[in-house]
Amino acid sequence: QQQVKQSPQSLIVQKGGISIINCAYENTAFDYFPWYQQFPGKGPALLIAIRPDVSEKKEGRFTISFNKSAKQFSLHIMDSQPGDSATYFCAASIVTGNQFYFGTGTSLTVIP
């Protein structure tokens, strides 16, 4: 059973546009939600993360929105650039646990 469901599978955005990737979870014990960015041939790199005590976190052009009651969180990439073209993974974990559960990934293509 997929613990974290991610959509869409792929996304094409014009340069300067907003990219939005959504994730949903069922386990209410999850209390740490990171987003990872992965380029071809590389390992995932931590982009931004949020804990459920806040509804939004912004770092530069990247924003996480978190809806605890709906058990959903999303990544917004403002002013998307061709260099943002990569695969994005959401993840969830329990702070006192040992493993992260990853979504299936979203392939983002930003067209110049």
Next chain:
Amino acid sequence: DAGVTQSPTHLIKTRGQQVTLRCSPKSGHDTVSWYQQALGQGPQFIFQYYEEEERQRGNFPDRFSGHQFPNYSSELNVNALLLGDSALYLCASSFGQYNSPLHFGNGTRLTVT
């Protein structure tokens, strides 16, 4: 400051063989986790090592085993390889026993023929 390093980068093995993958954690990190990433999928947790012990294991058979050394580096061993074991194997390091931000290496691409 070196990040997480993994070796080898690519490996081709025959079904039934055994393989050992290696990982050196990021400086200052003491915990190593291993993940399997099939093509087009997200990483799946194999197990985590802390203080040279396996702390938690994901849904993987006993053919997958590991070890952590006193210098925090780690090995992943897979016995009796199956075609379905073909994947990118990612090592991630962190600090402390419980979940803290993972820093991934670039992985070892294993192909089983």
